[in-house]
Amino acid sequence: MARLAGVAVFDPAGDQIGRIRDVVVSLRGPLLPRVHGFVVEVQPRRRVFLPVTRITSIEARAVIFTGKLNMRRFECRDTETLAIGEMLDRTVEYRGERVTVQDLAMERTRPSDWLIAKVAVRRGSRRRGETLIVGWEDVSGFTGVQKDQGAANLLAVFEALRPADLANMLHELPSQRMAEVAAALDDDRLADVLEELPERDQVLVLSRLHRDRAADVLEEMGPDDAADLLQELPAEQAEGLLRLMVPEEAAPVRRLLSYREDTAGGMMTTEPVVLPPTATVAEALAHIRQQEQTPAIAAQVYVARPPSETPTGRFLGVAHFQRLLREPPSTLLGSVIDITVDPIRPEFTVAEVAAYLATYNLVAVPVVDELGRLLGAVTVDDVLDHMLPDDWRERP
Numbered sequence: 001m002a003r004l005a006g007v008a009v010f011d012p013a014g015d016q017i018g019r020i021r022d023v024v025v026s027l028r029g030p031l032l033p034r035v036h037g038f039v040v041e042v043q044p045r046r047r048v049f050l051p052v053t054r055i056t057s058i059e060a061r062a063v064i065f066t067g068k069l070n071m072r073r074f075e076c077r078d079t080e081t082l083a084i085g086e087m088l089d090r091t092v093e094y095r096g097e098r099v100t101v102q103d104l105a106m107e108r109t110r111p112s113d114w115l116i117a118k119v120a121v122r123r124g125s126r127r128r129g130e131t132l133i134v135g136w137e138d139v140s141g142f143t144g145v146q147k148d149q150g151a152a153n154l155l156a157v158f159e160a161l162r163p164a165d166l167a168n169m170l171h172e173l174p175s176q177r178m179a180e181v182a183a184a185l186d187d188d189r190l191a192d193v194l195e196e197l198p199e200r201d202q203v204l205v206l207s208r209l210h211r212d213r214a215a216d217v218l219e220e221m222g223p224d225d226a227a228d229l230l231q232e233l234p235a236e237q238a239e240g241l242l243r244l245m246v247p248e249e250a251a252p253v254r255r256l257l258s259y260r261e262d263t264a265g266g267m268m269t270t271e272p273v274v275l276p277p278t279a280t281v282a283e284a285l286a287h288i289r290q291q292e293q294t295p296a297i298a299a300q301v302y303v304a305r306p307p308s309e310t311p312t313g314r315f316l317g318v319a320h321f322q323r324l325l326r327e328p329p330s331t332l333l334g335s336v337i338d339i340t341v342d343p344i345r346p347e348f349t350v351a352e353v354a355a356y357l358a359t360y361n362l363v364a365v366p367v368v369d370e371l372g373r374l375l376g377a378v379t380v381d382d383v384l385d386h387m388l389p390d391d392w393r394e395r396p
Contacts, residue, residue, distance in 0.1 A: 001104045005157045009040050018042035023083040032136050035106050039074050045168050047074045053112040055061050085173050089150040092141035099123045102153050123272045134227045151184035167196035177209040191220035211281035215244035223270045227256035264353050265346025268367045268376035273301045274308045277334030281327045303337045304374045315374040343368040350386045353374050353378050379393035
C-alpha cells in the first residue's frame with residue numbers, strides 16, 4: 001500500500017485529477033480491515049475522498065476511477081484510520097515478539113471489496129533486522145494511541161514531496177502523530193515544513209521538541225518565518241529559545257521582532273542577495289543560481305556599500321535578473337543597477353507595500369532605514385501571506 005502514495009489518479013476521460021496521498025481503512029477487531037477508499041490530493045492542495053467502490057483499475061503508475069469525484073475536503077471519521085500516515089512504523093506483536101510495521105498489503109475479495117490481508121514487519125534493528133510477510137490475523141496491537149511510534153517508513157514514502165505538500169500531509173494527521181513525524185525530519189527539512197504549516201501546528205510541533213533542537217530548527221528557518229513563529233509563543237518561551245540560538249542567527253530575528261508584524265519591517269527577509277558595486281555580473285549570477293534562493297529573492301541583486309550583511313552600508317540600487325543575463329559576465333554591478341526603484345521604509349503597511357509592488361510590477365522591494373542602509377527586502381509571497389486570511393493554509 002505504501003507504493004500507492006504519489007500514484008496519479010485519472011478520471012474516465014483519461015485526465016489526471018490528482019495523486020494518492022493515503023489509504024482510508026476501518027479496523028474491525030479480529031476481522032480483516034476494510035479499505036474504504038483513498039485520500040487524493042487535487043489542486044490547489046486540497047485533499048478529497050475517493051471511494052474504493054469507484055475504482056476500476058489499480059496499476060503501478062495509475063489509478064483509474066469512474067463516476068464523479070466529490071470535491072468536499074476530506075475529514076477522517078472516528079471509525080477510520082489512515083493506513084500510511086498512522087499504521088506504518090507502528091510497533092505490533094507477532095507471535096509474542098515486538099516488531100515494526102513496514103508496509104501493508106490489500107487484496108480484492110469481491111469486485112468492490114478490498115481488505116488488508118498481509119503485513120510486512122521488521123524484527124530486530126533497521127540494519128540487521130529481518131523482514132517478514134505475515135497474515136493480518138497473526139499480528140496484534142493496531143488499536144489505541146501509541147507513544148514514540150517512529151516515522152522512518154512513512155518519511156521514506158513521502159521523501160520526494162515538496163515542503164508545502166509534506167506540511168499538508170502532516171496537517172491531516174492526529175496531533176501526536178504529526179509531532180512524531182515532524183520530529184523525525186532533519187533540521188533543515190523540518191524548518192522548510194514548519195514554514196508551510198498553519199500557526200497552531202507550528203506551535204504544537206515546536207513545543208514538543210527539546211529546547212536545544214527547537215533552537216537549531218529556528219536557526220535553519222528564514223529569519224522572517226522564525227520571527228513569525230516566535231510571536232505565536234509566550235514571551236518567556238520565545239526569549240528562552242532566542243538565547244539558545246547562535247547569536248549571529250538570533251540577531252536578525254530579534255531585529256524583526258522589534259517591528260510590528262503588519263509592516264514592511266515585520267515581514268521582510270533580512271537575507272536578500274547583497275553584493276558591492278565592484279562585484280561582477282558573473283558573481284551576481286552565481287549567487288542567485290544557488291538552489292536555496294526562492295524565485296522572488298533570486299529575481300534581483302541588491303547593490304550596497306560594504307558591509308554586505310544587513311544592515312548594510314549605503315544602499316545603491318538593484319540589478320534585475322533579466323538585465324544581468326544581457327550583460328557580459330565581467331561587467332561591474334555598479335554600472336547595471338536600476339536606480340529608478342525607490343526603496344521603502346520599514347514602517348510601510350502591508351497595503352502600502354502591496355500597492356507599491358503592483359504599481360511598478362515588482363516581485364520584491366528593498367527596505368532601508370533613515371540612514372539609507374539596506375535592512376532587507378519584502379517579496380510578493382511575504383505580502384500574500386499577510387494579506388490572506390489567517391487560516392488560509394487550512395482552507396479546502
